[in-house]
Amino acid sequence: xxxxxxxxxxxxxxxxxxxxxxxxxxxxxxxxxxxxxxxxxxxxxxxxxxxxxxxxxxxxxxxxxxxxxxxxxxxxxxxxxx
Numbered sequence: 192x193x194x195x196x197x198x199x200x201x202x203x204x205x206x207x208x209x210x211x212x213x214x215x216x217x218x219x220x221x222x223x224x225x226x227x228x229x230x231x232x233x234x235x236x237x238x239x240x241x242x243x244x245x246x247x248x249x250x251x252x253x254x255x256x257x258x259x260x261x262x263x264x265x266x267x268x269x270x271x272x273x
Contacts, residue, residue: 193250194220194228200255201232206263208272213237215266234266241269 201218218232226247233240243265245253253261 194222196255197228197230197258200258201230201262204259204262206266208263208267208270213266213270215262230262232262232266234269237270239266239269241265 197220198218201215204215205212206215207213214235215232216235218230221229221231223229227244228247228250229242229244231240231242243261245258245261
């Protein structure tokens with residue numbers, strides 16, 4: 192997976208959390224000198240904007256499904272859902 196694939200992946204991604212369907216929006220990717228990246232995205236309809244940092248190795252070795260799962264878990268945890 193490349194950095195350029197991350198933004199389209201998460202913009203508009205829906206997730207089911209807290210018995211409601213939510214959509215992720217306005218993803219921002221920040222690159223760091225160690226080649227890791229930080230993803231920040233808003234959860235539409237809330238004031239939440241979780242962030243997650245991915246190492247270069249994790250980004251390179253993860254599939255699309257892996258990253259979707261990670262993003263959904265981070266968003267659900269930000270909402271306080273299990």
